[in-house]
Amino acid sequence: MTNTITVELSRYLPETDKAPWYEKFEVPYNDDTSVLEVLHYIKDYLDPSLSYRWSCRMAICGSCGFLINGEPMLGCKTFIRDYSDTASIKIEPLPNFPVERDLVVSMDDFVEKLATVKPYLIREEEQPVDEGEYLQTPAQVDKYKQFSQCINCGLCYAACPQFGRNPEFLGPAALSLAFRYNQDSRDQGKKQRMEFLNAEEGVWSCTFVGYCSEVCPKNVDPAAAINQGKLASNIDYGLNLLGLAGKKQ
Amino acid sequence: MNRNPYLQKQPANWWVKNPYYRFYMLREGTAIPLFLYSLLLLYGVYALTQGESAFNQWIALLRSPGMIIFQLITFLAAVFHAYTWFELVPKILVLRIGNHRVPDVLIKVSHWGACIFCTVMILVSAIYFL
Numbered sequence: 161m162t163n164t165i166t167v168e169l170s171r172y173l174p175e176t177d178k179a180p181w182y183e184k185f186e187v188p189y190n191d192d193t194s195v196l197e198v199l200h201y202i203k204d205y206l207d208p209s210l211s212y213r214w215s216c217r218m219a220i221c222g223s224c225g226f227l228i229n230g231e232p233m234l235g236c237k238t239f240i241r242d243y244s245d246t247a248s249i250k251i252e253p254l255p256n257f258p259v260e261r262d263l264v265v266s267m268d269d270f271v272e273k274l275a276t277v278k279p280y281l282i283r284e285e286e287q288p289v290d291e292g293e294y295l296q297t298p299a300q301v302d303k304y305k306q307f308s309q310c311i312n313c314g315l316c317y318a319a320c321p322q323f324g325r326n327p328e329f330l331g332p333a334a335l336s337l338a339f340r341y342n343q344d345s346r347d348q349g350k351k352q353r354m355e356f357l358n359a360e361e362g363v364w365s366c367t368f369v370g371y372c373s374e375v376c377p378k379n380v381d382p383a384a385a386i387n388q389g390k391l392a393s394n395i396d397y398g399l400n401l402l403g404l405a406g407k408k409q
Numbered sequence: 410m411n412r413n414p415y416l417q418k419q420p421a422n423w424w425v426k427n428p429y430y431r432f433y434m435l436r437e438g439t440a441i442p443l444f445l446y447s448l449l450l451l452y453g454v455y456a457l458t459q460g461e462s463a464f465n466q467w468i469a470l471l472r473s474p475g476m477i478i479f480q481l482i483t484f485l486a487a488v489f490h491a492y493t494w495f496e497l498v499p500k501i502l503v504l505r506i507g508n509h510r511v512p513d514v515l516i517k518v519s520h521w522g523a524c525i526f527c528t529v530m531i532l533v534s535a536i537y538f539l
Binding site: 172174175177179180230231253255256257258259260266297298299302321324325367368369370371373374381383384387388390391 | 412414419429497500501
């Protein structure tokens with residue numbers, strides 16, 4: 161069964177446009193058509209100049225984040241059938257990011273923020289290879305596993321009004337990533353990361369709106385990570401006050 | 410490569426269209442009646458230092474219809490704020506006993522229990538000392 165739906169796309173051509181504008185397309189769909197496939201259809205048959213990012217088509221690469229009817233979502237994980245009772249679907253680039261062209265946003269600043277929090281295992285001293293792997297119990301893995309599922313799609317930054325207000329805010333994904341490594345029993349770099357968590361642009365810029373966790377396609381729950389990070393930041397503050405925090409490596 | 414990115418600005422009415430944001434603003438908005446109510450209480454303490462008649466005037470003020478409506482609004486705001494907060498607490502308060510995480514519902518229930526216990530104790534002692 162094939163129906164058609166009106167899709168309203170946000171267009172922006174950096175060579176000629178001062179601001180984004182909207183263009184409507186009539187697109188056929190059936191029960192298993194995703195928003196991403198609709199964009200493919202438009203590019204293949206209606207307007208080859210349309211620009212958007214995509215890769216894996218199965219919610220693991222994190223490339224196809226769009227604002228779909230006002231909600232940050234992955235194009236590949238959103239199906240037209242769920243909008244069949246609405247007159248049209250509006251697809252816009254993710255808010256809070258600079259728009260490069262049409263639905264493509266610049267992720268440069270986002271990626272830099274991820275790198276800021278040192279998202280890798282930091283060891284005071286590496287264990288020699290012949291001593292084998294760093295082993296973990298299931299309970300130790302359980303402490304960070306949820307927060308390690310992030311695919312860097314940026315939906316949480318699009319959902320975060322605090323990031324919208326202040327682009328200096330490290331934001332949900334970067335702070336979750338910091339928390340993920342701080343929770344890892346193999347890691348010894350917490351002191352280096354606390355500097356970024358404790359900062360004004362760190363966990364304390366979060367007001368627990370919680371929409372980041374709502375839109376996360378991988379159930380990472382950044383709001384939980386950030387607000388548990390506030391607890392860690394408070395403890396760190398207390399320890400520093402008492403001179404018990406030790407030296408930064 | 411000439412880049413000319415369009416900078417998206419957060420509109421002042423960013424919270425109006427999305428129901429999730431509206432709920433957040435309502436949650437945070439409960440701070441306004443609570444702030445005004447704390448001023449009212451502070452004024453009561455001040456009236457107490459000004460002698461019995463000033464304090465009685467303050468009590469009379471509290472019993473005026475307008476003030477009763479205001480106190481009702483404040484009470485509802487406080488209960489609503491408590492509800493939203495207790496819903497969020499399990500995200501922050503992660504307790505583990507051995508290898509098991511204390512279930513969210515238990516954390517919520519214990520918060521409500523403590524809240525109701527304190528409220529009842531304050532009410533009982535208020536009635537007792539009146």
